Amino acid sequence: MADGILLERNGIPAVSICTEPFRIPADAMAKAYGFPGFQYLLTPHPVASLTLAEVRQRVVEMTPRILAILGVEE
Template sequence: MAALETLLDPTGTDERTTDATLAPRPGSLRGLRIGLLDNTKANGTALLANIAELLRQTHGIGETRTYTKSYFGTPLADELRDRIAAECDVVVSAIGDCGSCSAATVADGVILERAGVPTVSICSDSFLMSGAAMAEVQGFPGFEFMTVRHPVASLDADGLRERAREAVPEVLRILGVEA
């Protein structure tokens, strides 16, 4: 008879995979502190900045704070999670535009939701399956993240503004805010 082997979660977050409850949705973004979590991929910061500007114009968001992960392919570190949770009301995280960074971007969203911060994770549509697989691995198969049209990394300023305009309605929907 073959012996059973223990499988390990490659993300190293196995002990946190039991809560599949979303953080409470804000209802409105007016005056809220918005965290922008950049995973260091090309154009991630610019996409997030464009989204924040549109949210400022249309929904009166308060301060924005940009955070940068140390590496795009792994989930955010506990100390960064704690800092973001203490300093922000909601978070938008971007951009998953390859397999490992898409999985990590979704993991970041799950981790922040479990820390009580409503989060929108953004991946490019070519990596939808990678993001969905990570939500499953994280024990949160219903975690709702969003996609934008691929590619993002090669876009110019006009292309990034267009992707941001396309993304904002979905960002609002996931955060439970009326457009």
């Protein structure tokens, strides 16, 4: 979250991604950085133990949502 916010503040579009159990810490971190409305992406937990194919599937699933937050029209 911090990285995403700092990139945005430096003019670099960024989308932070975290898994669902981290929603509350993510919101708390955004608040700590004075950016409570910071838009980020949630994905199901876990990620660390996924296979390569499952990771690729996640990317496919998340890409439209990442682009939506970035305001990119396909």
